[in-house]
Amino acid sequence: MKVTMVWYEVKKILVRPSCRVVLLLLLLLGGYVCYQEVFGDAGLEWLTESGERLRGPAAAREMRSAQAEWSGILDRTMMENALELLKQYEEEEKDHPEDINYRFQRIQALMDIRDFLNLSGKDYYEWQPFDFYIAETLTPETLPDIQEQRIKQLQNFLYDENSSASSYFSEQEKTYLLNCCADMEGPIQVGYAQGWSHAFDAGYYVIFYGSILMAFLVSGIFANESRWKTDAVYFTTEHGRKKGVIAKLAAGFLLTTVVYWALMLMVNLLILSMLGFDGGALSILAEPMDNWKSIYNLTFLQRSILATLDGYLLWMFFASIAMLVSAAASSAGLAVTVPSLLILIPNFLDTRGITRESSVLMNFFPDKMVRAYVGNFPYVLAEIGGNVMPMLYVQRYLYAGLMVVLALICWEVYRHRQVGG
Amino acid sequence: MELTITELTKDFRKTRAVSQVNYTFQSGVYGLLGVNGAGKTTLMRMITTLLKPTAGTITWDGQDVVQMDKDYRRILGYLPQDFGIYPDFTVQDYLLYMAPLKGIRPVLAKARAEEMLRMTGMTQHRKLKMKALSGGMKRRAGIAQAVINDPKILILDEPTAGLDPSERIRFRNLISELATDRVVLLSTHIVSDVESMAGQIILMKNGKFVMTGSSEELIRNCPDRGWLCDVPKKQVNDCCLKYRVSSIKTMADHAKLRILSREMPMPGAVLEETTLEDVFLSCFGERSGDESDHGVV
Ligand SMILES: Nc1ncnc2c1ncn2[C@@H]1O[C@H](COP(=O)(O)OP(=O)(O)O)[C@@H](O)[C@H]1O
Ligand SMILES: [Mg+2]
Numbered sequence: 001m002k003v004t005m006v007w008y009e010v011k012k013i014l015v016r017p018s019c020r021v022v023l024l025l026l027l028l029l030g031g032y033v034c035y036q037e038v039f040g041d042a043g044l045e046w047l048t049e050s051g052e053r054l055r056g057p058a059a060a061r062e063m064r065s066a067q068a069e070w071s072g073i074l075d076r077t078m079m080e081n082a083l084e085l086l087k088q089y090e091e092e093e094k095d096h097p098e099d100i101n102y103r104f105q106r107i108q109a110l111m112d113i114r115d116f117l118n119l120s121g122k123d124y125y126e127w128q129p130f131d132f133y134i135a136e137t138l139t140p141e142t143l144p145d146i147q148e149q150r151i152k153q154l155q156n157f158l159y160d161e162n163s164s165a166s167s168y169f170s171e172q173e174k175t176y177l178l179n180c181c182a183d184m185e186g187p188i189q190v191g192y193a194q195g196w197s198h199a200f201d202a203g204y205y206v207i208f209y210g211s212i213l214m215a216f217l218v219s220g221i222f223a224n225e226s227r228w229k230t231d232a233v234y235f236t237t238e239h240g241r242k243k244g245v246i247a248k249l250a251a252g253f254l255l256t257t258v259v260y261w262a263l264m265l266m267v268n269l270l271i272l273s274m275l276g277f278d279g280g281a282l283s284i285l286a287e288p289m290d291n292w293k294s295i296y297n298l299t300f301l302q303r304s305i306l307a308t309l310d311g312y313l314l315w316m317f318f319a320s321i322a323m324l325v326s327a328a329a330s331s332a333g334l335a336v337t338v339p340s341l342l343i344l345i346p347n348f349l350d351t352r353g354i355t356r357e358s359s360v361l362m363n364f365f366p367d368k369m370v371r372a373y374v375g376n377f378p379y380v381l382a383e384i385g386g387n388v389m390p391m392l393y394v395q396r397y398l399y400a401g402l403m404v405v406l407a408l409i410c411w412e413v414y415r416h417r418q419v420g421g
Numbered sequence: 422m423e424l425t426i427t428e429l430t431k432d433f434r435k436t437r438a439v440s441q442v443n444y445t446f447q448s449g450v451y452g453l454l455g456v457n458g459a460g461k462t463t464l465m466r467m468i469t470t471l472l473k474p475t476a477g478t479i480t481w482d483g484q485d486v487v488q489m490d491k492d493y494r495r496i497l498g499y500l501p502q503d504f505g506i507y508p509d510f511t512v513q514d515y516l517l518y519m520a521p522l523k524g525i526r527p528v529l530a531k532a533r534a535e536e537m538l539r540m541t542g543m544t545q546h547r548k549l550k551m552k553a554l555s556g557g558m559k560r561r562a563g564i565a566q567a568v569i570n571d572p573k574i575l576i577l578d579e580p581t582a583g584l585d586p587s588e589r590i591r592f593r594n595l596i597s598e599l600a601t602d603r604v605v606l607l608s609t610h611i612v613s614d615v616e617s618m619a620g621q622i623i624l625m626k627n628g629k630f631v632m633t634g635s636s637e638e639l640i641r642n643c644p645d646r647g648w649l650c651d652v653p654k655k656q657v658n659d660c661c662l663k664y665r666v667s668s669i670k671t672m673a674d675h676a677k678l679r680i681l682s683r684e685m686p687m688p689g690a691v692l693e694e695t696t697l698e699d700v701f702l703s704c705f706g707e708r709s710g711d712e713s714d715h716g717v718v
Pocket of ligand 2: 461462578
């Protein structure tokens, strides 16, 4: 395989006007998602004392400085101080009936700690609904031990006879989940990490919707040769049935790689530079609303890296499907459709009530891989040889393996193609 | 330098496109002449290893070409009948893409591509996107890729179809230039093409080689002769049913017919020199070998 062959295969894609449009769409998708996560509905908001709603970097500045004194290890003292203030604002609110935002404006910096109190102030693990007013009912005497409560809730969730989970999970799985939860023991830290959490959310949308656009880019690599009737010449060239096919596959994977990393780097850097790089070393538990139930013991930085790598694997897997369909069915349209359905169908079925719990098969779908770290994702586990692990780990090997196998099949299918039969 | 096909056969579901063909090609230009559907394209696709034969073998200097694999394709140049282009590649991109595929080393690729552009008169069009090329220019780009690797076997399927007369003449000259020291096999359904280009002519009909030889040999062996006859106008239709008529020239009160026949068709008929066109007509039994283009199958 020669470098020039790969380069011209890539160029063959990039010179097409439709592919340029798709590249532009990918860029727009990245830009839109960044905008949404910084300034839009999913963005960062801060209410100033004067009642002005700040968004984006301005909000980040305010929040960061307001949270500064509520950063660090969430020990008993900090919890008591926070509780005192929360109760104080609850009282004061009554004296300011004209200002509907009086209390909210003041507790903004305390939100994460308040969430901790809300979440740990009960014994049951609830997916929904969330009781938003537990915190203020607590007293310094009834302040819960956060870690203890997490474990207790999980225990109740797993073993209570009224809980559907008690029969759903096996004993080994229950033990595994409790171990994961206990692993995170140690002082809980709180602090500002909005940049990382918004960058992570943005990355998810880029991975999810971008994968379909990416499939379009590589879908023509093989199929267009027959559409354009260039296959007759291609297959009569010296390397057309071996190195040329490898060059095509390499071009598809190379383009996927470059586009993916460029886009993800752009989105992450844009959001982090606007909302701040701080908090990368905090545990994701510092954002309790999203990660209270997480079984992944990760920092924000680690989660971003792992999720980005998983996304990359997903894109590469999709590229291999698209190329295989492109080669086997000689149809670029089908080559886009198959991976798109693969990522959209589980989504569709989820909303139709066919849930992950009711179907083992569903758990294998690739969208689960990119959703694994998304907050409050139900526990999806696999048991292999007596070892329990998150399905995510299985999927990583599964999709990496499938990617290689599909690429090999693609190679084998395409290089024996007859023309004019 | 010898390309040999033995008992070469290709069946499609209902039709036998090529039927037990035996032939040996040596250095020189071979013109494969036959009406649409004769099996020319199918034969060429087998020779270029694009299609697996149903039966029979193809060898190059005694070696099976399927076994030779890329070593065979290295010496192959092919211009398909339905030559496809990469719409958004420029001509130069195209040749630089084909060069490494055809085993040309990177250091030589640029020079070789430029040489091809010069040879085909495409130098000033090299920056044009291929979708913007005229039919003739596309064909020239097709020739350029076919010979960029200096092939020992050059297969050209209907290279002149759809070209205007001046383009066609250019093309004939180009192919004649390329004819030295290689096997050139070109197919056509246009008699004058083979006459001007091919040393050896193969008449193909219903998947078989029915006559082979030089133009003179074919003419000599043709059982029919061309006769010029004066016929009253109202007898023209009768004559057309009765004889093979290669041309009709209508005058004021009568018509001059050129009739193909072994014996004198009617009293007063004048024997004319037999042409390759007569041979073609005699072989295929219909008016198919004129200059007008029947289009592409
Ligand atoms: N892929 C195919 N499937 C079925 N029949 C085919 C196919 N290709 C060619 N044929 C048939 O084989 C015969 C020879 O076709 P072809 O080789 O294209 O002739 P030519 O090139 O001389 O016009 C025709 O009857 C044609 O219909
Ligand atoms: Mg043909």
